Amino acid sequence: MMKMISLRQLLLVILISGILALILNTGVMIHPVQAAIRQLEESPGQMVYQSRQTLKDQQGNIWQAIAFKRVRPDGTASIYLRLVSFPGIAEVDHTRPLKLINSLGKTWTANDASQQIFTDAATPEPNVAQYDLQPILMQLDPAVPLRLEIPSLSQVSITLNVSPALIEEWQSLTMQS
DSSP: OHHHHHHHHHHHHHHHHHHHHHHHHHTTTTSOOOOOOEEEEEETTEEEEEEEEEEEBTTSOEEEEEEEEEEOTTSOEEEEEEEEEOTTTOOBOTTSOEEEEETTSOEEEEOBOGGGGOSSSOOOOTTEEEEEOTTTGGGSOTTSOEEEEEOBTTSSOEEEEEOHHHHHHHHHGGGOO
16 A cells, blocks of 8 residues: 555656646746737828836826837837826826836936827826837846836826836837838
């Protein structure tokens, strides 16, 4: 009877080891799931590729982070980051840039491009901001977590933490055409 239990235990260990080896070899546990890049045709010949993610600020308020690349019919492209909170949560200061600070202390700034959201002379909504990511996106190290500091009219910056996987997803927009 003792031999039978040992044999069962041995078979169980072999079975579990085989399953774990199969999972590790297929990469299921190694690679995190990433959201798909959305593709939209805004007008004939003008494509937009988007990465959408929900982030929380230091107060627990939810923000929509939409990184997108717009490819115009003439082939020119631009990459922006649009940040949107619920109305009444924040008033973004559109006169100051977004700060991007990695966990190693390196800082970049992205210029406000909120006026490009509107086609008329209206001012941007206070809870919506858009920043030009094109000049700095490929300088960001996807292996290092990032913090966004959104300037607000209350003089207290709004902080959003960005995972390395999301930075990688944003950078993948550069390969879209």
